[in-house]
Amino acid sequence: MSYSIDLSKRLEESGIIENSKISIEKDGMTYVGTIMPHPNLSAPDVIILKVANGYNIGIRVDQDSKIKIIDKPITTNQKIEAKIKENKNLPTLVLVSTGGTIASYVDYRTGAVHPTLSASDMINSVPEINKIANVRARVLFSVLSENMNISHWQEIAKAVAEEINNGADGIIVSHGTDTMGYTAAALSFMLGNVPKPVVLVGSQRSSDRPSSDAPANLIACAQFCVKSGKSGVYVVMHDTLSDDSFAVHIGSRVRKMHTSRRDAFKSINIEPAANIDKYGNITFNMDLPLISESRAIARTGMEMSTVLLQYYPGMNPYVFRDVFMKSKGIVIAGSGLGHVSDTMAPLVGEAIKNGAIVIMTSQCINGQTNMNVYNTGRDLASAGIVSVFDILPETAYVKLSWVLANYSKDEVIEIMKTPLCREFSNRRVF
Amino acid sequence: MSYSIDLSKRLEESGIIENSKISIEKDGMTYVGTIMPHPNLSAPDVIILKVANGYNIGIRVDQDSKIKIIDKPITTNQKIEAKIKENKNLPTLVLVSTGGTIASYVDYRTGAVHPTLSASDMINSVPEINKIANVRARVLFSVLSENMNISHWQEIAKAVAEEINNGADGIIVSHGTDTMGYTAAALSFMLGNVPKPVVLVGSQRSSDRPSSDAPANLIACAQFCVKSGKSGVYVVMHDTLSDDSFAVHIGSRVRKMHTSRRDAFKSINIEPAANIDKYGNITFNMDLPLISESRAIARTGMEMSTVLLQYYPGMNPYVFRDVFMKSKGIVIAGSGLGHVSDTMAPLVGEAIKNGAIVIMTSQCINGQTNMNVYNTGRDLASAGIVSVFDILPETAYVKLSWVLANYSKDEVIEIMKTPLCREFSNRRVF
Numbered sequence: 100m101s102y103s104i105d106l107s108k109r110l111e112e113s114g115i116i117e118n119s120k121i122s123i124e125k126d127g128m129t130y131v132g133t134i135m136p137h138p139n140l141s142a143p144d145v146i147i148l149k150v151a152n153g154y155n156i157g158i159r160v161d162q163d164s165k166i167k168i169i170d171k172p173i174t175t176n177q178k179i180e181a182k183i184k185e186n187k188n189l190p191t192l193v194l195v196s197t198g199g200t201i202a203s204y205v206d207y208r209t210g211a212v213h214p215t216l217s218a219s220d221m222i223n224s225v226p227e228i229n230k231i232a233n234v235r236a237r238v239l240f241s242v243l244s245e246n247m248n249i250s251h252w253q254e255i256a257k258a259v260a261e262e263i264n265n266g267a268d269g270i271i272v273s274h275g276t277d278t279m280g281y282t283a284a285a286l287s288f289m290l291g292n293v294p295k296p297v298v299l300v301g302s303q304r305s306s307d308r309p310s311s312d313a314p315a316n317l318i319a320c321a322q323f324c325v326k327s328g329k330s331g332v333y334v335v336m337h338d339t340l341s342d343d344s345f346a347v348h349i350g351s352r353v354r355k356m357h358t359s360r361r362d363a364f365k366s367i368n369i370e371p372a373a374n375i376d377k378y379g380n381i382t383f384n385m386d387l388p389l390i391s392e393s394r395a396i397a398r399t400g401m402e403m404s405t406v407l408l409q410y411y412p413g414m415n416p417y418v419f420r421d422v423f424m425k426s427k428g429i430v431i432a433g434s435g436l437g438h439v440s441d442t443m444a445p446l447v448g449e450a451i452k453n454g455a456i457v458i459m460t461s462q463c464i465n466g467q468t469n470m471n472v473y474n475t476g477r478d479l480a481s482a483g484i485v486s487v488f489d490i491l492p493e494t495a496y497v498k499l500s501w502v503l504a505n506y507s508k509d510e511v512i513e514i515m516k517t518p519l520c521r522e523f524s525n526r527r528v529f
Numbered sequence: 530m531s532y533s534i535d536l537s538k539r540l541e542e543s544g545i546i547e548n549s550k551i552s553i554e555k556d557g558m559t560y561v562g563t564i565m566p567h568p569n570l571s572a573p574d575v576i577i578l579k580v581a582n583g584y585n586i587g588i589r590v591d592q593d594s595k596i597k598i599i600d601k602p603i604t605t606n607q608k609i610e611a612k613i614k615e616n617k618n619l620p621t622l623v624l625v626s627t628g629g630t631i632a633s634y635v636d637y638r639t640g641a642v643h644p645t646l647s648a649s650d651m652i653n654s655v656p657e658i659n660k661i662a663n664v665r666a667r668v669l670f671s672v673l674s675e676n677m678n679i680s681h682w683q684e685i686a687k688a689v690a691e692e693i694n695n696g697a698d699g700i701i702v703s704h705g706t707d708t709m710g711y712t713a714a715a716l717s718f719m720l721g722n723v724p725k726p727v728v729l730v731g732s733q734r735s736s737d738r739p740s741s742d743a744p745a746n747l748i749a750c751a752q753f754c755v756k757s758g759k760s761g762v763y764v765v766m767h768d769t770l771s772d773d774s775f776a777v778h779i780g781s782r783v784r785k786m787h788t789s790r791r792d793a794f795k796s797i798n799i800e801p802a803a804n805i806d807k808y809g810n811i812t813f814n815m816d817l818p819l820i821s822e823s824r825a826i827a828r829t830g831m832e833m834s835t836v837l838l839q840y841y842p843g844m845n846p847y848v849f850r851d852v853f854m855k856s857k858g859i860v861i862a863g864s865g866l867g868h869v870s871d872t873m874a875p876l877v878g879e880a881i882k883n884g885a886i887v888i889m890t891s892q893c894i895n896g897q898t899n900m901n902v903y904n905t906g907r908d909l910a911s912a913g914i915v916s917v918f919d920i921l922p923e924t925a926y927v928k929l930s931w932v933l934a935n936y937s938k939d940e941v942i943e944i945m946k947t948p949l950c951r952e953f954s955n956r957r958v959f
Contacts, residue, residue, distance in 0.1 A: 358896030
């Protein structure tokens, strides 16, 4: 915390730590609430209190203000390891915890979301899950999903393969929602024909809020892992705003399409693989690979210089020259069916001559690219840009990074055009 | 065309030009069809024929092949200026033609879409429009929308203002669909409180196809211009897949959300301003500014170094250093509520210190940014990144380019936070 020296001392002397319940008397008013972490941008003499209505207020304290402790903090982030007796008749799932809102314990409106709830806490907060499976917790790391990077994807893939090869019947990966779609795509390619279900799950409301979607999402995940009999990488999240319907998304086809709604995750250019109701009944919308007893293999190589760029009118080849020349792989979210302007096209051509692989996708998100429709598209295609149907720009970026690191240069375009984990529909719709 | 010298000569001698109906006899087969423009990437001895089923075939001709002309081309792109008698009782609309599929005359599947249908042809192809208004045509230019750049936006804005000040009661701007959303946003800012309706329209199927959406879209535009009594910049396109429902989108809030569907254009984070049925009845979903007799003013200055970037995990500050240092304005489509990773944050901070204005939007497209929720967001905010509610990343890019050129440095952030043409909802929803 970054309080003033004086205020820090007063808090310490009163035994007040983060999350203590305190009262502050000032100018004849008494404020009661939970003391929140002190944000860096707050003044050093301001205490942030979470008050009864759930909102936070900032109170500037001075020498005359009286600060008293009412209660020690409720230690929701204490490591009480799950003491559930193992039920030999139930399958075993491993919950790999990586951080994010689903693993946080403070009201997200307060500006103080901390990714510190442990995986066991998550399990303990949803006791129903123990009737579905024996769930073991493994805390891999604790990062907000905007800070997830390629090395995190690699660690998760390795941990998932390890747990499967150690006997897990399914893996739940708890993850922040911001970049969960990217991670799901990465695991889809890295884990290939994974023999068990690997389900990513997040929440849009933190776990200590009554409106949290975390428990319902976790239970739906466990149901899918145990009952579906299917393998592969999926994302399970709310399908609607209520707690009674969940979508199982193909890991390479899912995108966060809303900043805050519970049903923010959508399958793009494909139906969800399955839907789950509140009783755990699964309706499949397509054939999915069956579980098997083969070993899981994680191929985690990634080319780190790959870039994802959205084309826009006015995009300046002078400004982007360096990006195009430094990157071995370039994914463009072009306009419409897959275009860039005639002012950008020469730079793209130059990058290709320089050895880069350039993949064209569409910023429309929905629908598929087709570079044979307009002459500009044909010119780009003849310059060597490759388009692959209805793949998401984000998935194309992840796949290209992975393919560049795992295949020889000659094979890259062929592999990009081959669907590996349902990442595109291999047909023209017009 | 880029045929071989020999083949060019043979075609010329037979009086065959682009779009002639011809027959080719080769190896005992006779092919009949319309000769298409010769794409640059085709071999010099290959003729592309559009055959009866609508598809194109390439035929390699040699000395023994017989090529005969059957019919001269149907000259749909001839400049037959509209000879409609002016009806003094009807208002006057000006159709400003800029190119795109709506102004093209060849089946788009052939790879030979040419933006050459004139504005008068467009009017003549929809005779019903003359019962709604006296429509004058003005061909501004003829470019596919992926080649539209900032100078085109400036030309369109000037032409629109000029026509309004010369007495037009409304302006229809025909435009390719790829970047129509960007142009609509640009005109919204450049034309400010424009006193008449300015409606952009495109088509997803070219005008010579029976399934074209061009005539219905044009009529809906004219209806809105004449009947609504409202001013402002809008986009009118199909609301559904059938020809009986049209949406009127706020120019700064519309995005092409599908590569090919007729109802590809969607209002984001807001309802369409109005809907129009096939009889021209308008249902308004919100209050819109009324038409007036003031003069139209086009403020067309634009800062050309502005960039639009999507954040993604693995985004490499080393690769993007040059982009951040060369740009006076940077719009980031961040993850979730408006985030970038802790690895990218220092580069953003450096760009701000270097004098750049950085605006945070969300790649979720739907929903609004809120940088006060997570600590990472607070850190970015305290570094000087500004977020503005639920603005589209593309609109933020256009607005920032415009604001940087039309206001002093001190005013830029304040103007970015002020809604000028309904480009964002000025309220927190949570």
